Amino acid sequence: MALLELRESGLYCAAGDFYLDPWAPVERAIVSHAHSAHAGCGRYLTARGGGALVAALAGPEAAIEGIGYSEPVTMGGVRVSLHPAGHMLGSAQVRLEQGGEVWVFSGDYQLAADPTCAPFAPVRCHTFVTEATFGLPVFRWPALGETMAEVHAWWRANREAGKASLLFVHPLGLAQRVLAALDPAAGPIRAHETVARFNRLYREQGVALPPAEEAPGGRDALVAAPPSCHGTPWEKQFGSASTAFVSGWMRIRGTRRRRSLDRGFVLSGHADWPALLGAIEATGAETVWVTHGYRAPLVRWLEEHGRRALAIDARFEEADW
Amino acid sequence: MRAFAQLYAALDETTKTNEKVAALTRYLSAAPAADAAWAMHFLIGRRPKRLLESRKLAQWAWEEAGVPEWLFAECGNAVGDFAETIALLLPPAALSTSLPLHYWIEERLLPLAAAGDETRRGWLVEAWREMDQGQRFAWNKLITGEFRVGVSQSLVVRALAAVSGVAAEIVAHRLMGQWQPTPEFWERLLAPAAGGAAPEDALGRPYPFCLAFPVEGKVEDLGGAGEFQIEWKWDGIRAQLIRRQGRTFLWSRGEELMTDRFPELAALGALLPEGTTIDGEVLPWKDGAPLPFAQMQRRIGRKTLGSRILAEVPVALMAFDLLEHGGADLRQQPLEWRRAQLEALAPPSSALVLSPVVAESSWENLRHLRQESRARKVEGFMLKRRGSPYRVGRRRGDWWKWKIEPYSVDAVLIYAQAGSGRRASLFTDYTFGIWDQGKLTPFAKAYSGLSDEEIREVDAFVRRNTVEQFGPVHAVRPELVFELAFEGIQRSPRHRSGIAVRFPRMARWRRDKKPEDADTIETVRALVG
Structure with missing residues (x-):
C-alpha cells in the first residue's frame, strides 16, 4: 500500500493529509529541514532543533510545530516520527507507519560525523525515499579532516601572501559545519551577515561555534560568506583576496573553474555515492524512490542490484552545495 | 611525477598569469633536465601521436574501478573530462610514485603505442595503482593528450626566460619547429644567447610570427600616414616559407608543417636561394586575383590533392616580408631594407606574388580607398611602421591591422x-x-x-x-x-x-x-x- 503519492505540490500522504517538503504552498507540511523552497505553507511540522531555522526562512507568521527525534505523533491514521538525517541542525528523516507498512522519507542527508547536528540514524522500512544529489560514483568525499587540512593550508598561504581568504559556503548548515571545524588559533574568523545570522540561531540551540564576527577583518582573516556574494561588489572591500568554494560539486574540476574560483574544497551536506548505497542498504527497503539530482543512474544501479527502484520528479533542485 | 603533478595542480588552481609563471619557473628550475624537457613539451601543447584507442583506455579504467560501462559513460557526461573521470572513479589511491616524470613518459607512456593490449593494460593498471589522485589525473591527461591547463605558450616562454636568463624572443624562436624533448635539447634551449652553433633542430625552424594589433581608435592617432608602409590585408593562411640545405618547409602560424598540402609552394621553395625565409599569406589565387576563402577550405581538409582541385583552387604565397637571407637573420633590419631584398629575390612568374605597397600618403585618401576592400577581396589595410624591425608576437606600435567595417x-x-x-x-x-x-x-x-x-x-x-x-x-x-x-x-x-x-x-x-x-x-x- 502506497503511503505517499506524487501530486502537483509535491509528495503527499493521503492517509494523513499532509505533504512532505512541498514545492508549492500547502495547508499542512512536514519539512525535513529549513529550506526556502518550502515557504508559504499553513502549518509546519519539523524537528524541534530546526524549528527556529525553519521560522527564519518561512517568516514570522508561519505556524511551526517542533517535535523531538523519535517522538511519534499521529496524523490521521498515520504514525509519524522524525529521525536525524545528519544534513544540518534539526534535519530529519520522516518515518510514516500505517497498518504495519513503513515508509521513510530521507530528506537531505549525509553520514559523516558532524559536531553541529545529530548523526544520521538508519531506520528500517519497506520503502525508502532517498535523495540522489550526488548519485554518481565520481562523487566520493574525502574525510572532513583531509578537507579541513587543505582549507587551513590555503588560509595559511593567503595570510603569508597578505591576502584575505574568502570562503564561499552555503550559509545554513554547511557554513556552521565548516566553522566548527576551523582552528580559531589559526587566525581571525569572520562571517558575512547572512552566515552570522544563522550562527546566532545555532548558538541559541547550544551548538558551539568559534567566534566569527561580522566585521570585515584584516588581510589575515578567513571570511565565510554565501556563494551568492561571489563576483559582487561586496568582495571588493577585501582587495585582492583568494576565493574558494566549499561544496560537493568541487569534486569536479570543471564546476570550480566555471566559477572563476581559486580553490574548491570538497565537503557536502549530502551523501556521496558510497554513503547513498550504504544508507539504502541499512534501511532494508525493498523499494526505493529516488528524488533530486542524479536519479536515473542510481535507479538503474539499484535495479541491477536486486531492488525495486523508481525515479520521482522534483520541481526544485537543491541549492548548489 | 610528484613535482609534476603538483605543478599541474598549481596551474589549475590559479587564474592569475603571474602565479602561473611563478609555478612554472619554480618547477622548471628545480626539475632534472630530462623531466623539465618533457614537462615543457606537453605544456606548450605538443603531444605524442596517438598512443592507444580511448575506448580501450576507458574499458580498462571501468574494469579497474568496478563500475559498469553505462555508469562510466554517465560519469563522463557529468565530469566532462575523460582523464578526470577515470581519476575520480579509480579506487582510492594507496600509494604515491616517486619515480620521475621522464621514467613514466619514456618507459610507460611512449611504448604504449607499439605494445600489445595485455601489456598496455598491465602498464596502465600498474601506473594507476602506484599513483596518488593528483598523479593519476596528470598521467591520464598525458595519455589522452588533452593536456590544456590554461597555460599559453607565451607563459611557458616567460618562465623559460626567467629560468635561463635568455631573452624571451630567443627562447620563443628556439621552441619553433621540430625538436625532441631531450636533456640535450633542454640544455640548448637554455644556453646563453651568444653560445652554441646552430643545432640540428634549427634546420626547419620558423621564426616567431610578428602579429599586428588592430587599430582601435582613430587611425590618425598612430601618426602620419607617411610613417607607414601600407599594404592590403589579405585573407588567407599566414605562413613562413623556408628554404634551407636544399629542403623546403612551409609553416602555419599554428606551427603546423603544411608543405605537403601546398605542392605549388613546395615547388616555389625550390626556386629560392639557400637560406631564405619568407613571411606571407597563402591565398587561393587565380588569374591575378584571390578566390573566396571558402574555396581554400575545400582544399584544406583533403588528404590527397587531385589535379582537379589543384587546377580549380591554385594557391600563391602573397609575400610581404623577408626574415632570412643567405642564412642570415634579417629581423633586426629595417622594414624597407627587408622589403628591397624580398623584391630582389622574388622568382619571376612563380607562385610568389609580392604584396603590393599602397602608394597613398594621406589617411583621408586611404580611408577612401579602404572602401574598396570588399571589392578587392581584402580585409582592409596593414600598416607597418617604416624602419621597424620584425618583432616577436603581438606588440603594439609597429604593425597595425586597419580592418574594414563591420x-x-x-x-x-x-x-x-x-x-x-x-x-x-x-x-x-x-x-x-x-x-x-x-x-x-x-x-x-x-x-x-x-x-x-x-x-x-x-x-x-x-x-x-x-x-x-x-x-x-x-x-x-x-x-x-x-x-x-x-x-x-x-x-x-x-x-x-x-x-x-x-x-x-x-x-x-x-x-x-x-x-x-x-x-x-x-x-x-x-x-x-
Whole structure:
C-alpha cells in the first residue's frame, strides 16, 4: 500500500493529509529541514532543533510545530516520527507507519560525523525515499579532516601572501559545519551577515561555534560568506583576496573553474555515492524512490542490484552545495 | 611525477598569469633536465601521436574501478573530462610514485603505442595503482593528450626566460619547429644567447610570427600616414616559407608543417636561394586575383590533392616580408631594407606574388580607398611602421591591422543550444566567449552565417564535446573559433562582458585559429571608442 503519492505540490500522504517538503504552498507540511523552497505553507511540522531555522526562512507568521527525534505523533491514521538525517541542525528523516507498512522519507542527508547536528540514524522500512544529489560514483568525499587540512593550508598561504581568504559556503548548515571545524588559533574568523545570522540561531540551540564576527577583518582573516556574494561588489572591500568554494560539486574540476574560483574544497551536506548505497542498504527497503539530482543512474544501479527502484520528479533542485 | 603533478595542480588552481609563471619557473628550475624537457613539451601543447584507442583506455579504467560501462559513460557526461573521470572513479589511491616524470613518459607512456593490449593494460593498471589522485589525473591527461591547463605558450616562454636568463624572443624562436624533448635539447634551449652553433633542430625552424594589433581608435592617432608602409590585408593562411640545405618547409602560424598540402609552394621553395625565409599569406589565387576563402577550405581538409582541385583552387604565397637571407637573420633590419631584398629575390612568374605597397600618403585618401576592400577581396589595410624591425608576437606600435567595417571579433564557441523549426534538434544557437583575465566570458550570441554543412559539423562537435548541460544549453569544450561580425557596439551593464553588440553573426569559422588566438575583453572594449 502506497503511503505517499506524487501530486502537483509535491509528495503527499493521503492517509494523513499532509505533504512532505512541498514545492508549492500547502495547508499542512512536514519539512525535513529549513529550506526556502518550502515557504508559504499553513502549518509546519519539523524537528524541534530546526524549528527556529525553519521560522527564519518561512517568516514570522508561519505556524511551526517542533517535535523531538523519535517522538511519534499521529496524523490521521498515520504514525509519524522524525529521525536525524545528519544534513544540518534539526534535519530529519520522516518515518510514516500505517497498518504495519513503513515508509521513510530521507530528506537531505549525509553520514559523516558532524559536531553541529545529530548523526544520521538508519531506520528500517519497506520503502525508502532517498535523495540522489550526488548519485554518481565520481562523487566520493574525502574525510572532513583531509578537507579541513587543505582549507587551513590555503588560509595559511593567503595570510603569508597578505591576502584575505574568502570562503564561499552555503550559509545554513554547511557554513556552521565548516566553522566548527576551523582552528580559531589559526587566525581571525569572520562571517558575512547572512552566515552570522544563522550562527546566532545555532548558538541559541547550544551548538558551539568559534567566534566569527561580522566585521570585515584584516588581510589575515578567513571570511565565510554565501556563494551568492561571489563576483559582487561586496568582495571588493577585501582587495585582492583568494576565493574558494566549499561544496560537493568541487569534486569536479570543471564546476570550480566555471566559477572563476581559486580553490574548491570538497565537503557536502549530502551523501556521496558510497554513503547513498550504504544508507539504502541499512534501511532494508525493498523499494526505493529516488528524488533530486542524479536519479536515473542510481535507479538503474539499484535495479541491477536486486531492488525495486523508481525515479520521482522534483520541481526544485537543491541549492548548489 | 610528484613535482609534476603538483605543478599541474598549481596551474589549475590559479587564474592569475603571474602565479602561473611563478609555478612554472619554480618547477622548471628545480626539475632534472630530462623531466623539465618533457614537462615543457606537453605544456606548450605538443603531444605524442596517438598512443592507444580511448575506448580501450576507458574499458580498462571501468574494469579497474568496478563500475559498469553505462555508469562510466554517465560519469563522463557529468565530469566532462575523460582523464578526470577515470581519476575520480579509480579506487582510492594507496600509494604515491616517486619515480620521475621522464621514467613514466619514456618507459610507460611512449611504448604504449607499439605494445600489445595485455601489456598496455598491465602498464596502465600498474601506473594507476602506484599513483596518488593528483598523479593519476596528470598521467591520464598525458595519455589522452588533452593536456590544456590554461597555460599559453607565451607563459611557458616567460618562465623559460626567467629560468635561463635568455631573452624571451630567443627562447620563443628556439621552441619553433621540430625538436625532441631531450636533456640535450633542454640544455640548448637554455644556453646563453651568444653560445652554441646552430643545432640540428634549427634546420626547419620558423621564426616567431610578428602579429599586428588592430587599430582601435582613430587611425590618425598612430601618426602620419607617411610613417607607414601600407599594404592590403589579405585573407588567407599566414605562413613562413623556408628554404634551407636544399629542403623546403612551409609553416602555419599554428606551427603546423603544411608543405605537403601546398605542392605549388613546395615547388616555389625550390626556386629560392639557400637560406631564405619568407613571411606571407597563402591565398587561393587565380588569374591575378584571390578566390573566396571558402574555396581554400575545400582544399584544406583533403588528404590527397587531385589535379582537379589543384587546377580549380591554385594557391600563391602573397609575400610581404623577408626574415632570412643567405642564412642570415634579417629581423633586426629595417622594414624597407627587408622589403628591397624580398623584391630582389622574388622568382619571376612563380607562385610568389609580392604584396603590393599602397602608394597613398594621406589617411583621408586611404580611408577612401579602404572602401574598396570588399571589392578587392581584402580585409582592409596593414600598416607597418617604416624602419621597424620584425618583432616577436603581438606588440603594439609597429604593425597595425586597419580592418574594414563591420566590427569583427574572433570569439570561442562556449555554449550551444538546439534551434527550432527547421533547425530543431540541431545545435544552431551559439554563445561565444572572449578572454577576460584568462577566462572565456560570454560575449555574444549568434545564430546565422554558417552554411548548412558547417552547421552539421558544429552540431557533431557539440554532441561530442558537451562538458555540461544546463537544461537545453550545452556547455562545450572551448575549441572552435569564429569570427563574429556586428554592426554596433556599446557598453551594457546587463551583459556579463559589459558589452552589447548589434546584429552579431558568424562571419567565418576560423579553423586556422586556436582558442587562445581569440580576442580579449580589452580589445573589444577598445572598439566601443
